[in-house]
Amino acid sequence: MKIVTVVRRVPDVEARVEVDGGDVRVSGAAWSLDGMDEYGVEQALRMREGGLDAEVVALAVGPADTEEVLRTALAMGADRARLLVADDADVGDVLARARLLADAIREEGADLVLTGGKQADADSAALGPALAEHLGWPLADWTTHLELDGTQVRAVHDGDAGPETLAFALPAVVTTQQGLAEPRYPTLPNIMKAKRKPLDVADAPPATPVTNVVGRAPERRERARRMLDGSLEDQARELARVLREGAA
Amino acid sequence: MSGPVLVLVAGDAGAPSRAALQAIGAARGLAEALGVPLEGVATADVADAARRYLPHVHRVEAPPHAAGWTAVLAAAQEARAASAVVLSATRSGAAVAPRVAVRTGGALLEDVVTLAADGGAVVGDRLAHLQRVRETVRATAAPAVVTTKVGAFAPADPAAAEGEVADLPLPADPAAPHVTVERTDAVAGDRVPLEEAPVVVTGGRGLGGAEAFDAWVVPLADALGGAVGATRAAVDAGWRPYDEQIGQTGRTVAPDVYLSLGVSGAVQHLSGMNRSGLIVAVDHDPDAPIFAHCDVGVVADAHAFAPALLAALKD
Numbered sequence: 419m420k421i422v423t424v425v426r427r428v429p430d431v432e433a434r435v436e437v438d439g440g441d442v443r444v445s446g447a448a449w450s451l452d453g454m455d456e457y458g459v460e461q462a463l464r465m466r467e468g469g470l471d472a473e474v475v476a477l478a479v480g481p482a483d484t485e486e487v488l489r490t491a492l493a494m495g496a497d498r499a500r501l502l503v504a505d506d507a508d509v510g511d512v513l514a515r516a517r518l519l520a521d522a523i524r525e526e527g528a529d530l531v532l533t534g535g536k537q538a539d540a541d542s543a544a545l546g547p548a549l550a551e552h553l554g555w556p557l558a559d560w561t562t563h564l565e566l567d568g569t570q571v572r573a574v575h576d577g578d579a580g581p582e583t584l585a586f587a588l589p590a591v592v593t594t595q596q597g598l599a600e601p602r603y604p605t606l607p608n609i610m611k612a613k614r615k616p617l618d619v620a621d622a623p624p625a626t627p628v629t630n631v632v633g634r635a636p637e638r639r640e641r642a643r644r645m646l647d648g649s650l651e652d653q654a655r656e657l658a659r660v661l662r663e664g665a666a
Numbered sequence: 667m668s669g670p671v672l673v674l675v676a677g678d679a680g681a682p683s684r685a686a687l688q689a690i691g692a693a694r695g696l697a698e699a700l701g702v703p704l705e706g707v708a709t710a711d712v713a714d715a716a717r718r719y720l721p722h723v724h725r726v727e728a729p730p731h732a733a734g735w736t737a738v739l740a741a742a743q744e745a746r747a748a749s750a751v752v753l754s755a756t757r758s759g760a761a762v763a764p765r766v767a768v769r770t771g772g773a774l775l776e777d778v779v780t781l782a783a784d785g786g787a788v789v790g791d792r793l794a795h796l797q798r799v800r801e802t803v804r805a806t807a808a809p810a811v812v813t814t815k816v817g818a819f820a821p822a823d824p825a826a827a828e829g830e831v832a833d834l835p836l837p838a839d840p841a842a843p844h845v846t847v848e849r850t851d852a853v854a855g856d857r858v859p860l861e862e863a864p865v866v867v868t869g870g871r872g873l874g875g876a877e878a879f880d881a882w883v884v885p886l887a888d889a890l891g892g893a894v895g896a897t898r899a900a901v902d903a904g905w906r907p908y909d910e911q912i913g914q915t916g917r918t919v920a921p922d923v924y925l926s927l928g929v930s931g932a933v934q935h936l937s938g939m940n941r942s943g944l945i946v947a948v949d950h951d952p953d954a955p956i957f958a959h960c961d962v963g964v965v966a967d968a969h970a971f972a973p974a975l976l977a978a979l980k981d
Contacts (some may be wrong), residue, residue, distance in 0.1 A: 442794075548764040555847045578859065596908060637799060661865075
């Protein structure tokens with residue numbers, strides 16, 4: 419069986435994000451493998467370590483630097499990696515990226531696709547659902563627990579009103595939520611080994627975006643920042659008034 | 667495309683949800699801007715209430731699970747040649763909308779905070795990079811499938827006249843691809859779901875343990891008629907369940923009032939709550955980042971302050 423984990427290179431959460439003439443500039447920290455995608459890599463590895471006979475392939479569409487995060491996935495334990503090179507501006511949007519990825523996943527003949535519940539760069543939760551739709555497969559989104567019995571999957575995920583247990587058959591798409599599988603740190607020997615693992619790099623086919631970003635601006639909402647003072651009881655009384663009236 | 671704007675009216679117990687009323691508000695504005703009719707899609711239990719807000723409601727049978735809404739909405743879009751499909755960016759809405767966009771060959775405007783028309787095209791602002799960058803996104807394919815960020819739009823007022831309701835037959839196999847819901851563990855007690863709550867009380871690392879949630883956060887949430895939230899640190903420590911987590915990897919909320927206890931305010935957490943109405947923060951560290959993002963701040967140990975606040979609320 420084949421598990422494809424779709425990963426993305428995103429700015430580190432400590433990075434400073436600035437908008438400059440409609441372009442987003444990231445400074446002050448490195449780029450890294452998206453934290454929620456990382457849960458997907460870890461889950462695939464744990465299923466294999468639990469006795470599942472599976473090849474784990476890390477797949478990405480992105481700029482050439484995305485190779486670094488694919489090496490991270492390889493250092494964690496993925497068997498091989500594949501990068502379809504395209505600048506984000508050329509791919510255009512998440513649906514276009516999903517289409518490129520879905521074609522690659524079909525070529526791979528994957529049985530299970532794992533990816534993050536939400537990618538931290540675009541704050542988008544659309545990739546998993548769009549992949550599932552392109553492939554015509556069932557989807558478990560925001561998954562905290564995953565069990566495989568032959569080709570039957572049981573997944574616990576976060577629904578609107580709380581946890582839900584879903585059952586479906588492979589092939590399927592599963593998006594991750596924190597709690598699914600805490601990722602391991604790659605060890606130094608595994609980082610060295612990852613350098614020799616196969617990483618296939620090719621240009622992505624032309625993308626077909628359905629949206630166009632026509633402007634970008636920094637988002638910041640100014641707050642009143644009123645600090646209370648006085649005795650603990652005075653502050654509690656004043657805060658109770660504020661909370662009752664819903665206004666500072 | 668000059669077909670109507672369709673809006674999904676989700677709800678339960680016979681009433682549209684708060685998030686659905688916000689989606690109706692956004693959809694109404696879009697329909698006016700495009701100069702097209704506004705129509706709703708609702709299950710039988712909500713359709714009667716939905717007609718108070720909408721001139722026309724398509725009554726549908728509830729699909730077998732949340733993903734089944736993909737087939738229902740795609741069929742409704744096709745039947746009505748709708749120019750846009752609008753739904754709230756709840757967990758299920760966020761998962762259904764991309765599928766509807768792919769299935770109908772349309773565009774996806776995800777988690778928008780504004781919605782407008784520009785020369786016949788649907789345009790919306792959304793927030794990226796942990797909500798720190800505002801992007802203006804224009805749909806270049808039709809229909810535009812839009813999810814509205816929870817709390818970003820004013821809920822719709824009832825319309826002057828009640829609309830009509832008509833049945834819309836379901837597509838042949840709304841369950842495909844097949845998923846069975848084996849079990850749902852609903853939110854405990856009478857507390858409202860996080861995204862629907864007008865008040866959210868959140869606890870963080872500064873509370874020190876699960877006991878403090880039971881002793882202070884839950885009673886404060888109950889006293890204020892709100893829901894309980896938790897930070898990633900509190901969830902990772904096992905003090906609260908994952909589905910209460912607010913932030914980048916958890917839920918996004920925008921209640922009228924957000925009260926945090928012992929929350930320092932990491933950027934990942936802020937991205938899940940910084941569109942709330944009134945933000946009130948209580949933390950012992952005067953340098954905590956949360957105080958730069960709140961309307962009212964109290965520098966105090968949450969353990970000492972929470973009982974005083976509970977007492978003051980009961981006065």
